[in-house]
Amino acid sequence: MAAVSITVNGKAVTGDVDPRTLLVQFLRENLRLTGTHVGCDTSQCGCCIVHLDGIAVKSCTVLALQADGGNVLTIEGLAKPDGPLHPMQEAFRENHGLQCGFCTPGMVMTAVDMVHRLGNELDEKTIRHELDGNLCRCTGYHNIVKAIAAGAKAMKGYQQPA
Amino acid sequence: MYAFKYHRPGTIRQAANLLAKNPEAKIMAGGHSLLPVMKLRLAKPSDIIDIGRVEGMNTIELKGRSIVIGALARHIEVANSKTVKDALPALAEVAGMIGDPAVRHRGTLGGSLANNDPNADYPAVVLGLGATIITNKRRIAADDYFTGMFSTALEPDEIITKVSFPLAKKAAYQKFRHPASGFALVGVFVSKRGSDIRVAVTGAGSNGVFRVKAFEEALKKRFSPKSIEGMTVPADGMNTDIHGSAEYRAHLVGVMARRALAAA
Ligand SMILES: Cc1cc2nc3c(=O)[nH]c(=O)nc-3n(C[C@H](O)[C@H](O)[C@H](O)COP(=O)(O)OP(=O)(O)OC[C@H]3O[C@@H](n4cnc5c(N)ncnc54)[C@H](O)[C@@H]3O)c2cc1C
Ligand code: FES
Numbered sequence: 001m002a003a004v005s006i007t008v009n010g011k012a013v014t015g016d017v018d019p020r021t022l023l024v025q026f027l028r029e030n031l032r033l034t035g036t037h038v039g040c041d042t043s044q045c046g047c048c049i050v051h052l053d054g055i056a057v058k059s060c061t062v063l064a065l066q067a068d069g070g071n072v073l074t075i076e077g078l079a080k081p082d083g084p085l086h087p088m089q090e091a092f093r094e095n096h097g098l099q100c101g102f103c104t105p106g107m108v109m110t111a112v113d114m115v116h117r118l119g120n121e122l123d124e125k126t127i128r129h130e131l132d133g134n135l136c137r138c139t140g141y142h143n144i145v146k147a148i149a150a151g152a153k154a155m156k157g158y159q160q161p162a
Numbered sequence: 163m164y165a166f167k168y169h170r171p172g173t174i175r176q177a178a179n180l181l182a183k184n185p186e187a188k189i190m191a192g193g194h195s196l197l198p199v200m201k202l203r204l205a206k207p208s209d210i211i212d213i214g215r216v217e218g219m220n221t222i223e224l225k226g227r228s229i230v231i232g233a234l235a236r237h238i239e240v241a242n243s244k245t246v247k248d249a250l251p252a253l254a255e256v257a258g259m260i261g262d263p264a265v266r267h268r269g270t271l272g273g274s275l276a277n278n279d280p281n282a283d284y285p286a287v288v289l290g291l292g293a294t295i296i297t298n299k300r301r302i303a304a305d306d307y308f309t310g311m312f313s314t315a316l317e318p319d320e321i322i323t324k325v326s327f328p329l330a331k332k333a334a335y336q337k338f339r340h341p342a343s344g345f346a347l348v349g350v351f352v353s354k355r356g357s358d359i360r361v362a363v364t365g366a367g368s369n370g371v372f373r374v375k376a377f378e379e380a381l382k383k384r385f386s387p388k389s390i391e392g393m394t395v396p397a398d399g400m401n402t403d404i405h406g407s408a409e410y411r412a413h414l415v416g417v418m419a420r421r422a423l424a425a426a
């Protein structure tokens with residue numbers, strides 16, 4: 001076993017893990033943050049995407065120990081539990097950007113990362129290209145693309161609550 | 163995954179010592195090739211030596227007529243680097259074509275080259291430019307480095323620290339992307355540096371990345387798609403799998419080479 005300490009959604013957490021523990025397992029099984037999903041476990045689908053030190057990563061392909069000392073943001077940390085939704089979440093709701101919702105946490109985290117890197121004006125081509133690593137088996141992507149374009153605009157000037 | 167011990171050394175020297183002491187140990191950089199094969203139990207390292215956060219190993223510098231890039235430079239860093247975009251845009255483009263954004267956020271230059279996946283993109287650039295692999299022990303010319311699929315000239319306790327890419331007047335990469343995996347079904351990198359002309363192919367060969375000497379010869383007169391009009395490579399020695407036959411891949415080598423020349 002090995003000690004790991006990570007800041008998750010602004011809170012310092014520690015754990016004692018088997019070195020094999022994936023970041024996604026640590027989040028879901030140790031911390032019970034089950035919003036981050038495992039769709040494939042083979043780095044393909046993007047359901048497990050979280051932000052590690054500010055950038056989107058597939059948490060099924062990162063060891064918890066690789067994230068030791070780091071800062072992780074999951075879908076649960078995007079908005080306050082009792083506050084309004086994050087603008088990107090709200091845009092997914094408004095635009096019917098989900099059906100079963102399984103891919104949605106990864107889509108939203110990818111979308112927020114996309115805005116951080118590429119700005120608030122995202123055209124359809126860019127969004128589709130950037131969604132290369134996120135699979136959705138339900139929606140056919142159209143409304144996800146619309147939601148991301150709208151959410152990106154809505155994020156202008158938005159401050160992530162601490 | 164099989165169980166392993168985890169280490170996070172602070173320097174490459176410490177990592178090399180650990181590697182020398184544990185013959186079944188493996189270096190981990192981004193983990194984006196190693197973790198998937200460990201999950202499949204195709205690799206069973208006794209120890210994981212995580213160099214992912216060794217400092218100062220992701221630098222990108224213009225040095226004379228070369229760009230020198232640290233082994234831990236992530237694909238996204240190479241793709242977005244102003245230095246690379248200005249001096250060797252083809253290299254930035256290749257890095258930007260690897261996998262998807264999240265993969266590019268984790269995967270590293272050194273990891274890709276040490277892994278030498280027969281369908282990976284970086285090997286084509288390294289061989290196609292005649293780059294130099296710099297390790298904790300020595301410098302290895304690209305022509306001596308790739309020794310077959312998933313096989314390189316690296317010794318068991320050797321660690322890539324940098325790669326030096328010579329600037330080329332003309333260079334371009336064209337990739338026929340596998341639609342599901344994103345890897346190259348066939349990718350061709352072409353370059354012209356003075357009289358040194360190179361055509362390197364990834365994805366196609368059953369022995370990993372290779373140069374097409376016949377194309378290079380034909381391009382000496384004129385570095386243009388016309389010079390290799392109608393030329394192909396023999397299907398013999400090409401990879402065959404459910405994604406494409408040897409004949410199909412051989413055909414694509416010619417097509418992608420001409421497209422790369424048109425883009426260069
Ligand atoms: C979904 C997905 C899609 C992908 N698509 C593509 C693609 O389209 N094109 C492409 O080229 N690649 C692709 N890849 C592979 C990706 O680029 C990997 O990140 C890269 O091949 C390995 O880099 P890494 O840093 O993750 O290496 P790791 O997984 O950490 O290591 C890989 C191997 O290299 C060794 N190693 C690592 N660093 C060093 C070093 N400095 N010195 C010596 N040995 C070292 C390790 O011991 C291990 O054997 C994809 C990967 C995934 C998961
Ligand atoms: S569960 Fe991580 S990419 Fe699918």
Ligand code: FES
Pocket residue numbers: 097098099100101102103104135136137138139
């Ligand atoms: S909404 Fe069901 S997988 Fe995307």
